[in-house]
Amino acid sequence: MNPPAPQADPARPRLSARGIGHRIGERKLLHGLDLDVTVGTSLAVVGPSGTGKSTLLAILGGLLAPAEGRVTIDHGHGRSVADSVSWVLQTVNVLPDRTVLDNVALGALADGADWNRARELARPALERVGLATFADRPVRALSGGEVQRTVIARALVSTRPFVLADEPTGQLDAATTTRVMDSLLATTATRGLVVVTHDPTVAHRCTRTVRLTDGRLTHL
Numbered sequence: 001m002n003p004p005a006p007q008a009d010p011a012r013p014r015l016s017a018r019g020i021g022h023r024i025g026e027r028k029l030l031h032g033l034d035l036d037v038t039v040g041t042s043l044a045v046v047g048p049s050g051t052g053k054s055t056l057l058a059i060l061g062g063l064l065a066p067a068e069g070r071v072t073i074d075h076g077h078g079r080s081v082a083d084s085v086s087w088v089l090q091t092v093n094v095l096p097d098r099t100v101l102d103n104v105a106l107g108a109l110a111d112g113a114d115w116n117r118a119r120e121l122a123r124p125a126l127e128r129v130g131l132a133t134f135a136d137r138p139v140r141a142l143s144g145g146e147v148q149r150t151v152i153a154r155a156l157v158s159t160r161p162f163v164l165a166d167e168p169t170g171q172l173d174a175a176t177t178t179r180v181m182d183s184l185l186a187t188t189a190t191r192g193l194v195v196v197t198h199d200p201t202v203a204h205r206c207t208r209t210v211r212l213t214d215g216r217l218t219h220l
């Protein structure tokens with residue numbers, strides 16, 4: 001069971017996908033999907049491998065244009081969908097020769113902070129994901145799970161209203177998964193979170209869960 005959904009607040013930013021259809025080659029991947037996520041809530045997207053969860057996430061955050069339908073943002077203070085989202089992706093975009101601290105600071109830099117302020121904000125985020133002692137290491141010297149946590153910390157320092165995360169705990173052990181999810185869910189006080197996951201313990205902690213099967217969504 002997911003935790004009880006909070007009362008809907010019409011003034012909070014909301015990311016809305018309507019009638020999303022998409023095909024890859026001859027294969028119709030997504031069939032007229034509707035999906036909403038509001039700041040203050042978290043949404044888990046589950047489903048078998050290869051059903052299109054990552055594709056749906058990319059469409060939701062404006063990385064990929066859908067063949068049909070549209071994604072809009074309500075009460076977004078004039079920001080575009082793409083500018084309202086920070087990403088935690090499977091194909092991580094890190095600067096391998098820069099330090100962990102600098103890679104995390106990039107999240108705040110992208111929001112307009114200067115380097116000093118961005119690094120200041122990055123330190124507590126690193127602590128939250130258990131990487132405080134790794135701050136000065138180059139990212140190329142990290143394990144896969146440590147890189148994953150670096151990318152999560154970068155999303156934590158961002159002030160963009162939505163975090164879209166693709167398998168953010170895929171390379172983490174159970175204790176680290178709990179810690180990272182604590183941090184991501186804590187940000188939903190002021191942000192909306194969408195998590196694509198194969199881990200039922202992660203999905204169960206989110207406000208809502210949807211399952212993508214055969215191109216359609218079931219609300220669980």
Ligand SMILES: Nc1ncnc2c1ncn2[C@@H]1O[C@H](COP(=O)(O)OP(=O)(O)OP(=O)(O)O)[C@@H](O)[C@H]1O
Nearest residue numbers: 024029047048049050051052053054055056196198
């Ligand atoms: N650029 C592409 N070119 C060709 N096929 C693609 C491309 N991107 C995705 N696909 C295919 O589209 C389908 C959906 O991929 P997607 O990554 O969205 O699935 P997923 O549900 O996130 O899978 P997983 O749980 O394994 O990560 C898969 O069969 C994948 O091979």
